[in-house]
Structures are given as structure tokens and as C-alpha cells.
Amino acid sequence: MLGDVAALAMKDVRIELRSPASVAGALTLGLVGLVVTGLAAGPDTARLRAIAPGLAWLSIVYAAITVGERLDRIDRSDDAFAVLWLSVRDRRAIFAGKIMALTLMLWTISLALLGTAVVLLNIDPSPVAVALIPLALIASIALAAGVVVVTSTVGGNSQRVLLLPVALLPLLAPTLLAASQATGALVAGTVDASLPWFGLLAAQAALFGGLGLLTYEHGAALE
Amino acid sequence: MLRDLPRTHLRLEVRHVSKLFGTTVALWQLDFSASEGQFVLAIGANGSGKSTFLRVVAGLTSPTAGAVRWTGGSAPGRPRIAHVGHASGLYDGLTPFEHLMLAARLAHTDPMGGLAVLERIGAGSVAGVSCGRLSAGMRRRVALARAFASGPEVLVLDEPLGALDDAGAAAVLELFGEAIRAGCLIIAAAPSDARLRAIADQTLALVDGRVLRSVTSPSDGIEAIDVG
Amino acid sequence: MTMRQRLIDPPAWTALIAVVAVVVVGLFVVPADRLQGQVQRIMYVHVPSAWIAYLAFFITFAASVRYLWRRDLAADRLAASSAEVGLVFTAVAIVTGSIWGKATWGVWWDWDPRLTTTALLLVIYAGYILIRGSIVDRDRRARAGAVIGIVGFANVPIVHFSVTWWRSLHQPPTIVRPGDPTIDHMLLGELLASVLAFSLLFLYLLNRRLELERARDEAEQALLMPS
Incomplete structure (x- = not known):
């Protein structure tokens, strides 16, 4: 099962690396968002710093939805999904593989965006800000799991570009909130304040991942 | 040569299967059965329900009413099925070689088997080219080779000779013969095709989602119904 | 159904009379709350609506589990109907909660954890209904609905926990809450009666929605019937 998961995830990552449209697009959008918000809400750096974690994570949540939607669409565009569905022994491997691939992409995106925010806003991060790396990983898993649970069940649908954010943003609200708060705490150097948020992110990841594994075989849309 | 499958008395029973899309009737109270080593052909005009029939048999679409039952086979109720639909199911960003490797990896089969098939049906030369740059005929060949690469007990094929030139079609038909002798059950659909009809053990003529006529030996009386 | 049959509809009359009765009693019979005054009377609508919102989404959750498990279309119909009726009560709970907040805290919206959680519920289930509406195939619509119905409800504790936590960073929750034991017995009795009456209304509406x-x-x- 784990081997199948890795093989399926590598398939998605390889396709993305050959034409990195979705990760590059999401990254660019996030960067533009940071700069434009600077223009709209600045130039008071103190205020910008206060809103930066929330802004960065909102961009990452959007990236999760758009990149996740595209990963699902690539599978469905030439009916490749039907082939996967029939060729995998344990179909939950398709679900887990998708989460793994999306997690890797979101981790990359989130680290790049957080790093840029630090530079743009002249933040002098405390040394504990290194913990942003594992934080971004846990948050990426939670986001990926939530996005894959919903995209895999909604299936090919002409209205989904609009509907997926409507369904996903409220579901992912706790992740957005926890990741922003933890980032703020870590940049300020208060590790203790960030720890409960780590727990909350882990709970979201476990909830989406666990329920997804339980329901995938019965709930996945084949077309 | 394809390797013989272990004989498991694989059998398919389709009972009173109907499928609606909204209020459109795609299939209507379909009944039929087939077993290992057979070639079943569904013929019918465009929109007669052939593709839906194949997807229901493969387990890719759930019927609105009725049941599809598999007995025997390597895993009870779920034999190894390979489906090649209208779409080839290929990723534009991957090469045929990568598709075959992934299929073999997931099916725990020898990746060389699929490559040999790819070679035999005349697509060996494009194994390293991105699928997005392949012609329709080449894509079809890659999809068929991948289907064989997973060592299937059941092959479900939608217009398997579509987009193929004569040489390609001949090589594919030869493979079908070998697969049937090896114990594979092949269920295919096409608008009337003499080459496929010649090897069919059972032919179903579909009109508007209903089986108009079912014939159990090749080219026996089906000529009377011109649905092509 | 003829006009006459429509007028003789005992469940409808029962629900209507019960709701009118608790509203009349709540507005004119029970005394005003000692601490909060007249505005507390809105609780006789707010509390039952909020309770029914959560009950409705729990029903959606349980019916969704049953659908995925048994492929029982009746369970899917219950899930969809309950979510739709629940959404109406959720909206009522939020609006009445906000009015109460304006009178008590002086602002329409104070990011109170309960109201914020309920507002997120409103959008989660609005998404649920929109997604169902976008899927034509009956079976796929049911499956997608079931997965979102399950995940959405299981997420509620995490949503509530996160909002409570986030809120407590700025201001300790010292507000007098609805349902505190400080209200006297008569008020509590009226509150329970209103919960009962609104539950009857909910069951009636749910049943009508299910019929549809x-x-x-x-x-x-x-x-599909053989002709």
C-alpha cells in the first residue's frame, strides 16, 4: 500500500515538475497578493507585520484549493482516473497519494511565501522561526487532506471552480486560523503560544485524513 | 506470447441492469452473462449505450437498477479488470514508458511485458515521447499496451480498433486471440465491425440502451440488423 | 392535496399553535430577566433555533453515514432535507443572536465563539446544498453530499475550539451567556417549552421537505417500472 501511495504521488509530482503551471501560478499569485496588500494597507510596517501571517496563509489556502483542483482535473481530463481506479488494489492509496503530492507542493509554496513575507516586511525573525518549517508541513498536510476529501467526491463538474472555494474555505477555517496564529507566535519568538496551534493543525489533518480514508472507496466520484 | 492466466472459473452475470442519467435512459433492463476465455462484442450506433454498458460492466458507473456480479477470479467479486474507454486515460506529461512502469508497479507485474506488447503493436519507437505529443492512433496503442501490462483477467474495450491503421489493427487482433486463449475475458464495443465480429463468441446488438438481439456464434444472423 | 385537506393538517396546526403559544407566553406572560431586561426575551427564539440548527446538522451527519454504509436513498433524502431546513434555523439563530448582541454588548457582531461557529456552519451547509445542486447524477449527488455532510459535522468541534481559543487571546470570555443558571425557574420553563415547540415546527417542516x-x-x- 505505501509503495503504491508513493508511486501515485510521484506520478503527480513528475507531471507538475514537467510543466509547473499550478505551483508557479499559485506562488506568483501569492507574491502579487503580498505586494499589493502592502500598497493597499501600508506603508505603516507595524500594521503590515500584524496582518502578514494571516495574509500569507490565506494565499496558501487559496493555493491549496487551486492546485488541488488542478491535480484532480489532470486525472479526470482524459479519463485517467478510471484507469487508476481499476488498477490499484487498495483504492485508498489513490486518496493518500494525492494528499502526499499536494502536501509536497503546498509545503514548497508556503515556505516560499513565508520567506518572502519576512524579507518584504523587514521582519527580524527570532531564531525559533525555524519552527515555521515543520509548521508549514503540518498545515500543508491538513490543507491537502481537506482539499482532497472534497475534490475527490465532487468530481468533474462545470461549476466546481466556483463551488470548491465556497465549500472548502469554511471547512478549512480552523487550519487558516491556527497556522496564522502559530506563525505570528513563532516570528515573535513565543514558542509556548504556538504549541496549542500545532495540536489543532494535527487534529485537522487527522480528521480530514481519517474520514477521507474511511469514506473514499464509497464516496469517490468516478467521472 | 501472453502468459496463461490461472483458470478460476471467472464468470460475469449482468441482471436487469438499467442506467439513467437524470431522466435520460442509457441502459434498459440488460441481461447477459459471459465467462473466461470468451470474446463478447456489443455493437450499436452512436448513443446506443455501448460505452455506458462497458463502464457499468467495469464497475466505473453504478447501475440505477439491477446488478453486475463477478464470480471466480483472483479476488472474489473483484477480478483484475482493465478498461480502455473512448479517452485513452493517458497523462500528457508522462511518456508511454512511464505509464507502463506505473501500471506494472500497481499491478505487481513485470514491466517488460507491457513494453513487449507496445513493441508488437508498432509503438515501441515512441516509448520515450511525452503522450501529449502522440497521435490518436499512437495513444490508442499505448492505452492498449498498458491494459495488457497489468495482467488483466478481464479486458473492457471501447472501440478497440478505432484510430488504428490496418497493420496496427491486425497486431491488436492477434493479441486478442492470444489473450482469449490465455483465459482472459474480453468485452468490447464498436459500431458494426466485421473484424471483431469474426472473433466474437457472443454479439449483443444495442439499440437505445436495449439489447435488440443476442447471438452466440459469430456472424450468425446478425447481418439482418444493420445498426452500424 | 385539495385546499380542504391542506386545512385539516393536524401536525401543521400542532406546530403552529405550539410556536404561537410560546411566543405569546415569552413576550407577555413571563417576567423580564432581572439582569438583562426585555431583550432577554429574544432567547425564546434564539436558543431553540440554535438547538435545532445543530440537531438538523447532526441528522444530516447520521443519515450521511447511513447512506454511505447502506446506499439507502431514503437516508440521502433525509440528509439533504435536514440540511436545508437546518439552514433556515441557523440563519434565524445568527440574526437573533446578533440582535441580542447589539442590545447587550452594543455591537452587532463581536466574534463571540458560539455565533462565529454557527456562522461558519451556515456557510459550510450552504456549500453542501450548492454542491449537491451542481451534480446531476442521482447517485453521485448522494455520495458527494454524504462525504461533505460527514466531514462538515465532524469539523464542528474543531471549528468551535479554534474560534474560542483565538478569541480568548484578546479578551477573556466574561459575558453573561444565554442559558446561564442565573435565570429563574419560570424563565427556564418557558425556554424549555420554546425548544419543544420549535422542535415540533422543525419536524413538521422536515417531513414536508422529505415528501418533496x-x-x-x-x-x-x-x-424504471416495467411497462
């Missing part, structure tokens, strides 16, 4: 959903499925199934 059943009729839709029957129309589709009628096509």
Missing part, C-alpha cells in the same frame, strides 16, 4: 424529495425520486423511479 421523495416525490422527485419516485418520478425518476417511475421510469
Whole structure:
């Protein structure tokens, strides 16, 4: 099962690396968002710093939805999904593989965006800000799991570009909130304040991942 | 040569299967059965329900009413099925070689088997080219080779000779013969095709989602119904 | 159903009379709350609406589990109907909660954890209904609905926990809450009666909504009957 998961995830990552449209697009959008918000809400750096974690994570949540939607669409565009569905022994491997691939992409995106925010806003991060790396990983898993649970069940649908954010943003609200708060705490150097948020992110990841594994075989849309 | 499958008395029973899309009737109270080593052909005009029939048999679409039952086979109720639909199911960003490797990896089969098939049906030369740059005929060949690469007990094929030139079609038909002798059950659909009809053990003529006529030996009386 | 049959509808009359009775009693009979005054009377609508919102989404959750497990279309109809009726009560709970907040805290919206959680519920289930509406295939619509119905409800504790936590960073929750044991027995009795009356109304509306959903499925199934 784990081997199948890795093989399926590598398939998605390889396709993305050959034409990195979705990760590059999401990254660019996030960067533009940071700069434009600077223009709209600045130039008071103190205020910008206060809103930066929330802004960065909102961009990452959007990236999760758009990149996740595209990963699902690539599978469905030439009916490749039907082939996967029939060729995998344990179909939950398709679900887990998708989460793994999306997690890797979101981790990359989130680290790049957080790093840029630090530079743009002249933040002098405390040394504990290194913990942003594992934080971004846990948050990426939670986001990926939530996005894959919903995209895999909604299936090919002409209205989904609009509907997926409507369904996903409220579901992912706790992740957005926890990741922003933890980032703020870590940049300020208060590790203790960030720890409960780590727990909350882990709970979201476990909830989406666990329920997804339980329901995938019965709930996945084949077309 | 394809390797013989272990004989498991694989059998398919389709009972009173109907499928609606909204209020459109795609299939209507379909009944039929087939077993290992057979070639079943569904013929019918465009929109007669052939593709839906194949997807229901493969387990890719759930019927609105009725049941599809598999007995025997390597895993009870779920034999190894390979489906090649209208779409080839290929990723534009991957090469045929990568598709075959992934299929073999997931099916725990020898990746060389699929490559040999790819070679035999005349697509060996494009194994390293991105699928997005392949012609329709080449894509079809890659999809068929991948289907064989997973060592299937059941092959479900939608217009398997579509987009193929004569040489390609001949090589594919030869493979079908070998697969049937090896114990594979092949269920295919096409608008009337003499080459496929010649090897069919059972032919179903579909009109508007209903089986108009079912014939159990090749080219026996089906000529009377011109649905092509 | 004829006009006459529509007028003789005992469940409808029971629910209507019960709701009117608790509203009249709540507005004119029970005394005003000692601490909060007249505005506290809105609780006789707010509390039952909020309770029904959560009850409705729990029903959606349980019915969704049953659908995925048994492929029982009746369970899917219940899930969809309950979510839709629940959404109305959720909206009522939020609006009445906000009015109460304006009178008590002086602002319409204070990011109170309960109201914020309920507002997120409103959008989660609005998404649920929109997604169902976008899927034509009956079976796929049911499956997608079931997965979102399950995940959405299981997420509620995490949503509530996160909002409570986030809120407590700025201001300790010292507000007098609805349902505190400080209200006296008569007020509590009226509150329980209103919960009961609104539950009757909910059950009545749910049943009507289910009839509609059943009729839709029957129309589709009628096509499958051998002629």
C-alpha cells in the first residue's frame, strides 16, 4: 500500500515538475497578493507585520484549493482516473497519494511565501522561526487532506471552480486560523503560544485524513 | 506470447441492469452473462449505450437498477479488470514508458511485458515521447499496451480498433486471440465491425440502451440488423 | 392535496399553535430577566433555533453515514432535507443572536465563539446544498453530499475550539451567556417549552421537505417500472 501511495504521488509530482503551471501560478499569485496588500494597507510596517501571517496563509489556502483542483482535473481530463481506479488494489492509496503530492507542493509554496513575507516586511525573525518549517508541513498536510476529501467526491463538474472555494474555505477555517496564529507566535519568538496551534493543525489533518480514508472507496466520484 | 492466466472459473452475470442519467435512459433492463476465455462484442450506433454498458460492466458507473456480479477470479467479486474507454486515460506529461512502469508497479507485474506488447503493436519507437505529443492512433496503442501490462483477467474495450491503421489493427487482433486463449475475458464495443465480429463468441446488438438481439456464434444472423 | 385537506393538517396546526403559544407566553406572560431586561426575551427564539440548527446538522451527519454504509436513498433524502431546513434555523439563530448582541454588548457582531461557529456552519451547509445542486447524477449527488455532510459535522468541534481559543487571546470570555443558571425557574420553563415547540415546527417542516424529495425520486423511479 505505501509503495503504491508513493508511486501515485510521484506520478503527480513528475507531471507538475514537467510543466509547473499550478505551483508557479499559485506562488506568483501569492507574491502579487503580498505586494499589493502592502500598497493597499501600508506603508505603516507595524500594521503590515500584524496582518502578514494571516495574509500569507490565506494565499496558501487559496493555493491549496487551486492546485488541488488542478491535480484532480489532470486525472479526470482524459479519463485517467478510471484507469487508476481499476488498477490499484487498495483504492485508498489513490486518496493518500494525492494528499502526499499536494502536501509536497503546498509545503514548497508556503515556505516560499513565508520567506518572502519576512524579507518584504523587514521582519527580524527570532531564531525559533525555524519552527515555521515543520509548521508549514503540518498545515500543508491538513490543507491537502481537506482539499482532497472534497475534490475527490465532487468530481468533474462545470461549476466546481466556483463551488470548491465556497465549500472548502469554511471547512478549512480552523487550519487558516491556527497556522496564522502559530506563525505570528513563532516570528515573535513565543514558542509556548504556538504549541496549542500545532495540536489543532494535527487534529485537522487527522480528521480530514481519517474520514477521507474511511469514506473514499464509497464516496469517490468516478467521472 | 501472453502468459496463461490461472483458470478460476471467472464468470460475469449482468441482471436487469438499467442506467439513467437524470431522466435520460442509457441502459434498459440488460441481461447477459459471459465467462473466461470468451470474446463478447456489443455493437450499436452512436448513443446506443455501448460505452455506458462497458463502464457499468467495469464497475466505473453504478447501475440505477439491477446488478453486475463477478464470480471466480483472483479476488472474489473483484477480478483484475482493465478498461480502455473512448479517452485513452493517458497523462500528457508522462511518456508511454512511464505509464507502463506505473501500471506494472500497481499491478505487481513485470514491466517488460507491457513494453513487449507496445513493441508488437508498432509503438515501441515512441516509448520515450511525452503522450501529449502522440497521435490518436499512437495513444490508442499505448492505452492498449498498458491494459495488457497489468495482467488483466478481464479486458473492457471501447472501440478497440478505432484510430488504428490496418497493420496496427491486425497486431491488436492477434493479441486478442492470444489473450482469449490465455483465459482472459474480453468485452468490447464498436459500431458494426466485421473484424471483431469474426472473433466474437457472443454479439449483443444495442439499440437505445436495449439489447435488440443476442447471438452466440459469430456472424450468425446478425447481418439482418444493420445498426452500424 | 385539495385546499380542504391542506386545512385539516393536524401536525401543521400542532406546530403552529405550539410556536404561537410560546411566543405569546415569552413576550407577555413571563417576567423580564432581572439582569438583562426585555431583550432577554429574544432567547425564546434564539436558543431553540440554535438547538435545532445543530440537531438538523447532526441528522444530516447520521443519515450521511447511513447512506454511505447502506446506499439507502431514503437516508440521502433525509440528509439533504435536514440540511436545508437546518439552514433556515441557523440563519434565524445568527440574526437573533446578533440582535441580542447589539442590545447587550452594543455591537452587532463581536466574534463571540458560539455565533462565529454557527456562522461558519451556515456557510459550510450552504456549500453542501450548492454542491449537491451542481451534480446531476442521482447517485453521485448522494455520495458527494454524504462525504461533505460527514466531514462538515465532524469539523464542528474543531471549528468551535479554534474560534474560542483565538478569541480568548484578546479578551477573556466574561459575558453573561444565554442559558446561564442565573435565570429563574419560570424563565427556564418557558425556554424549555420554546425548544419543544420549535422542535415540533422543525419536524413538521422536515417531513414536508422529505415528501418533496421523495416525490422527485419516485418520478425518476417511475421510469424504471416495467411497462
